[in-house]
Structure formats: C-alpha cells, structure tokens
Amino acid sequence: MFSLKAALLWTISDFPAYAMLSGWSTRDGKACPRCAGDTKSCWLKHGRKFCYTGYRRFLHKSDRMRKDKISFDGKMEWGEAPKLLSGMEMLQQLNGVLSEYKKEDLKKRRIELFDHDKLQFWKKKSIFFELPYWANNLVPHNLDIMHIEGNYCDNLLSTIMGLVRKSKDNLNSRRDLEELGIRKPLHPIRKGSSLVLPLFSFTLSRVDKDIFCKVLKEMKLPAGYGSNIARRVHDQSIWGLKTHDYHMLMQQLLPIAIRRVSPKNVVLSNVFR
Incomplete structure (x- = not known):
C-alpha cells in the first residue's frame, strides 16, 4: 500500500481550448496571451476579422525582415518583444479583476469593455490557480x-x-x-x-x-x-x-x-x- 500523488505540469491544447483553460479571451483584439495587453491588431473591415501584427518584434534586431515594408504592413518594425507575464503577475491581475470564477463576474466585466483605461481580457479565474504551485509554473499552457x-x-x-x-x-x-x-x-x-x-x-x-x-x-x-x-x-x-x-x-x-x-x-x- 502506498499514497500516489500527481502534479499537473502543463496543459496542451488548441487555441480555442487555451481560452477555456487559461481564462484569457482569445477572440478579440488582444487575443494573444503571450503579448497580452501589448498585442498589436487591426480590424479588417471587409474580412470582418482581426488581423494581428507586430510579430516581427520577436525577431533579432538585425534581422532584415524588420526593414521589409513591402511584404508586411508597409512599415518597418523596431519595437521590442513584450515582457512575458509570470504566474504571480497573472494572479495579481486576476485578483484585481475577478475575485472568483463566476458568470456574474464575467457579465460585470463586459460592461467595462468600452472603457479603454480599464480594458481587461481576463474572462475568468482559472480553477488551476487553486493548485498551490500553479502560479510558479514557468509554462502553464502549451499550444498543440x-x-x-x-x-x-x-x-x-x-x-x-x-x-x-x-x-x-x-x-x-x-x-x-x-x-x-x-x-x-x-x-x-x-x-x-x-x-x-x-x-x-x-x-x-x-x-x-x-x-x-x-x-x-x-x-x-x-x-x-x-x-x-x-x-x-x-x-x-x-x-x-x-x-x-x-x-x-x-x-x-x-x-x-x-x-x-x-x-x-x-x-x-x-x-x-
């Protein structure tokens, strides 16, 4: 007889399931959980969808594609990659936006979506944060x-x-x-x-x-x-x-x-x- 203990290291899923597991909305203009609030996007009027730009920020600063205006959005890219949020920083944001993972909190948050100073894209607090070690995971979620x-x-x-x-x-x-x-x-x-x-x-x-x-x-x-x-x-x-x-x-x-x-x-x- 022995006690079997298990630990959840990370999740592996597609992009829509990422939103369900992490609590970050992946449907609007700030859909990239890696860039979070620093996501660059624009609305395509005729295609009726968001186009996400700014991905050249992750290239090396000497990469020639940063200067390529013709193949991309007509502009050079000299920005720096956004800082990756740690689990503790995510938890602090969630505690400031959602106290618990309830539908009532989600309805209240939707009312504030048009206030850009308070713009938040957390739609719920993931139940994984009840695990004592989850906030310290370096890579909690992975894409398939x-x-x-x-x-x-x-x-x-x-x-x-x-x-x-x-x-x-x-x-x-x-x-x-x-x-x-x-x-x-x-x-x-x-x-x-x-x-x-x-x-x-x-x-x-x-x-x-x-x-x-x-x-x-x-x-x-x-x-x-x-x-x-x-x-x-x-x-x-x-x-x-x-x-x-x-x-x-x-x-x-x-x-x-x-x-x-x-x-x-x-x-x-x-x-x-």
Missing part, C-alpha cells in the same frame, strides 16, 4: 503545434490550389489590402460592372496544378513514413490528410512539389523554407 500546423497547411494548400470556398485569397481580402493601402499591384481592378483580381505570384494555372498534384501522387515514400498521400490527391485538390501528413508536407514534401511550378522568389520564400 501539430494541430496548428495542420490548419495552416490546409489553408496554404487551399490558397495555392485556388479552392473557392477554402482559399484565403478572395475579394474581401483584396479589399482589405486596398483599405490598408499596401500591396497596390494586388488591389481589385474595376472593369465595367465587375471586379477583376490580379494574379498572385504563387497563382497556379490548370497545367501547373496538374503537375503539382502529379508530383505528390507519384512520390515514393519509405514504409511507415506516413499514410498513402497518393490516395488523398483528387482532381486538382488534396483532402483527407491526417495531422502527421500535413507535418510531412510542410517540412519536406511541399517545397519539392512547388519547385516545379512556381517562380524562384516563391520557392525561396519563408513560407516554403
């Missing part, structure tokens, strides 16, 4: 990178293949570029009563899509490396992949497949490296 990588790769493939309903390149996104005043060659062009979208450098023609899918379909992979990707390629579209398949595509296969059909600047870009 495989889940995020799968979603990102799915959106990337849909945009490259030009799938109408799943592509992130649409009329609303082009209108937002025009609204922000960046990437002028991609702004919608009005011809008569209709709008024409200029082609991106990564836009694939029907022949290019056939070559791209053929490369993935005819790849010979080692046994046990992953599922049979050839079965997931269907008439200029790719669907039904598992999370590990998306990981292989992002890390190794996609840069090889895209090399045959895209210009050099796309192949050498950070997306496919």
